[in-house]
Amino acid sequence: SSYECGEAQDEVNKANEAIDSADKLFHLRRALRLCPNNSSYHTMLGDLYLKLGRKEDADFEFGEARRLGL
Secondary structure (H helix, E strand, C coil): CHHHHHHHHHHHHHHHHCCCHHHHHHHHHHHHHHCCCCHHHHHHHHHHHHHCCCHHHHHHHHHHHHHCCC
16 A cells, blocks of 8 residues: 555665664565565665675565566
8 A cells, every 4th residue: 555655665764774784674674565566675675685695585686676667
C-alpha cells in the first residue's frame, strides 16, 4: 500500500543516515518488507551487500531490481 511504502521511505532515510553497516542493512531490509516491489530499494540493498562482500546476496537483489523494471 502507499502507506506502507511511505513507511518504507522512512526506513530508507534511516539507512542513509546510519553509519554502521549493520544498521543500514537492518533499515533497508525493513523497507523492502514494507514495500517489496520498489526496485530502487533492491538496488540499494545490492550495493550494500557488495560493500560487505556478499556477492551472491547482491546478485539476487540486482536480479530483483531488474525483474521489477529498474
